[in-house]
Amino acid sequence: MSNQLSGAPGNLSPIRIERAEKRDKSLLPWPPRPVYHSGGTDAPRRPAAGAVTWNITTACNYRCSYCTQQFLEDRKRLLKNAPAFIAAFSRLPGRWEIKMSGGEPFTHPALCEIAEGLRRQNHLVSVVTNFSASRERLKAFLDASGSSLRVFSASFHPEYAGRNNQEFTAFVEKCRWMAGHLDAEVSFNVTCVATRDNLAQLTDYAETFARAGVTFKVQPEKRDREVIEYTDEEQELLLSLGGHNMTGVLAPDFSGQPCWAGALYFTLDDRGHAWRCYPARRFRRQYLGNFLSPDFRLARGPTPCLYSYCNCTVPIERGMTPGTCAREPEHTSN
Numbered sequence: 456m457s458n459q460l461s462g463a464p465g466n467l468s469p470i471r472i473e474r475a476e477k478r479d480k481s482l483l484p485w486p487p488r489p490v491y492h493s494g495g496t497d498a499p500r501r502p503a504a505g506a507v508t509w510n511i512t513t514a515c516n517y518r519c520s521y522c523t524q525q526f527l528e529d530r531k532r533l534l535k536n537a538p539a540f541i542a543a544f545s546r547l548p549g550r551w552e553i554k555m556s557g558g559e560p561f562t563h564p565a566l567c568e569i570a571e572g573l574r575r576q577n578h579l580v581s582v583v584t585n586f587s588a589s590r591e592r593l594k595a596f597l598d599a600s601g602s603s604l605r606v607f608s609a610s611f612h613p614e615y616a617g618r619n620n621q622e623f624t625a626f627v628e629k630c631r632w633m634a635g636h637l638d639a640e641v642s643f644n645v646t647c648v649a650t651r652d653n654l655a656q657l658t659d660y661a662e663t664f665a666r667a668g669v670t671f672k673v674q675p676e677k678r679d680r681e682v683i684e685y686t687d688e689e690q691e692l693l694l695s696l697g698g699h700n701m702t703g704v705l706a707p708d709f710s711g712q713p714c715w716a717g718a719l720y721f722t723l724d725d726r727g728h729a730w731r732c733y734p735a736r737r738f739r740r741q742y743l744g745n746f747l748s749p750d751f752r753l754a755r756g757p758t759p760c761l762y763s764y765c766n767c768t769v770p771i772e773r774g775m776t777p778g779t780c781a782r783e784p785e786h787t788s789n
Contacts, residue, residue: 485741486717489756494711496777498757504579505551505719506773508733511569512558512725517585519612521650521676532558534725536747537565541572543727543746548753552579552605554769561588567599574603581606587615590632597636604641607633611647611660623663630669644670646700649693651676651683661696672700680737680766682706700768707765707776715775717741717754722767732770734762 491498513532515522534540544553553573560566561584570580580600586609588596597604609630617623634643645664649657657673664671673696675682682705685693690705698704717731723746731741731754740761744750765771771779 485743486752486754487758489718489754490713490758491756493713493759496712498713498715499774499777499779502715502719502774503550504773505547505549506769506775507551507553507721507723508767508769509553509555509723510557510725511555511560511566512563514562515557515559515585516562516587517559517612517615519614519648521648523677523680532725533563534565537569537572539747540727541569541576543751544573544578545576547578550577550579552581552773554581554583554606556583559585559587561592561596567595570596570599570603571601574599574601577603579603579605581608583608583610585610585612585615586626586629586633590629593633594636602638604637606642606644607637609633609643609645611645613647613653613656627663627667627669630664631667634667634669642670644672646672646674648676649673651689654689654692657692657696672697675699675705677766681764700772702768702771707768707771708763709760709765709776710763711759712777713757714760714770714777715757716760716770717743717758718756719753720770720773720775721753732762732765733767734764738762 511534544551555566555569557563560582563569570582573580580603582596584607611617611626613623615622616626630643630645637643647653647657647660653660661671661673673693675685675693677683685705693699693705694703699706714732717735721729721731721743722733722736723729727745727747729743729746729751730736731743735741738761744752760776765776770776
């Protein structure tokens with residue numbers, strides 16, 4: 456299986472994780488020592504806030520054919536003891552953005568309680584959702600998040616929300632409704648996985664959401680956690696739509712370069728297990744410990760990336776990786 460690394464059509468290579476390890480054995484223990492220059496690149500300036508991608512549940516009311524979680528053994532887990540997690544977030548240094556996802560986070564009965572608890576700690580709140588929750592449930596979440604809400608990302612799944620014109624129109628109108636309930640500083644966007652079944656419709660989708668004043672982002676389809684082998688023409692189409700979440704590439708590669716992940720970014724699951732980033736979790740390396748336990752440890756600074764495919768754009772968009780800077784939230788409403 457191959458991944459596009461640089462964004463240029465035809466530049467394909469498999470994931471590699473051994474390069475930085477061979478060069479610097481200090482990366483193997485956790486936490487590692489800070490490294491501010493590696494791979495010929497300086498680390499970006501320290502971001503003002505940290506970020507966490509938190510999968511609060513494995514449960515989801517959808518079963519998309521392209522879902523990367525479709526083969527999980529347990530698709531019904533809900534995080535337990537929300538107060539313990541909220542207390543653990545209070546121990547993080549400084550201010551953090553907590554981006555909740557799943558599964559489908561709106562299936563969790565304590566979602567609003569969690570959002571309110573994070574807001575009371577002055578942390579930022581973000582969410583990734585399939586947008587199937589009722590407007591009443593969505594409004595309750597907005598009220599619980601209040602002024603702490605930073606990003607609201609609605610995933611558009613044509614297999615469920617776009618099977619006909621009526622469903623698609625209803626989804627777009629719901630987006631208009633949501634945009635009208637958000638403060639100007641909140642980033643609201645719609646994402647769509649670029650499967651081969653919907654490639655021909657992506658440009659039309661993008662134009663429709665643009666007319667509705669909503670940012671539309673494409674995400675490459677992954678199989679076995681790797682980007683599928685798009686043709687050169689398919690890659691050009693996706694790049695014309697901004698690449699993966701408008702990063703300008705399909706499979707970013709920061710291998711060997713210093714990144715703030717592990718120090719100011721980590722992934723967290725519903726059981727409290729924390730990893731430096733998504734690739735680290737995949738390869739079961741760079742484990743930070745259990746977030747609820749005393750063994751949890753953040754890195755002390757940036758460290759070189761061990762992976763040739765950065766499959767999560769959260770640290771990229773927050774200025775954690777070389778050559779990037781934190782982006783101001785974008786939000787338009789009619």
